[in-house]
Amino acid sequence: MSPYRLIGKILKVNGDCVAGHRVGEELDLTLYSEEMKTAHKAHRAPNMCSFLHDVLFPYIVALQFGGSFPWERNKNVFKAGCPDNYKVVIEIRRIET
DSSP: OOOEEEEEEEEEEOSOOTTOOOTTOEEEOOOOOHHHHHTTOOOOOOSSOHHHHHHHHHHHHHHHTTOOOTTSSSTTEEEEEOTTTTSEEEEEEEEEO
16 A cells, blocks of 8 residues: 655745635645555545646656656655646645655
């Protein structure tokens, strides 16, 4: 089972975000964990803009199951932006449990 939790933190919001995201907001993006396995449930998408979540999902899956990205300095951190011209910038941090 994946020994990681994924926490997203909103780093920047340029102008008004129609989904209401704000700087400092944190979201649990963990897809699957040992606790979820015993409850026979997978984590549902958090209360976040579905457009942003769609952009992030492939990267969340990679981080959840041990992948990393060569362009990131820290293998446990990934930064991405909203498809609306990076209006919202989020950092996803992988934390070993």
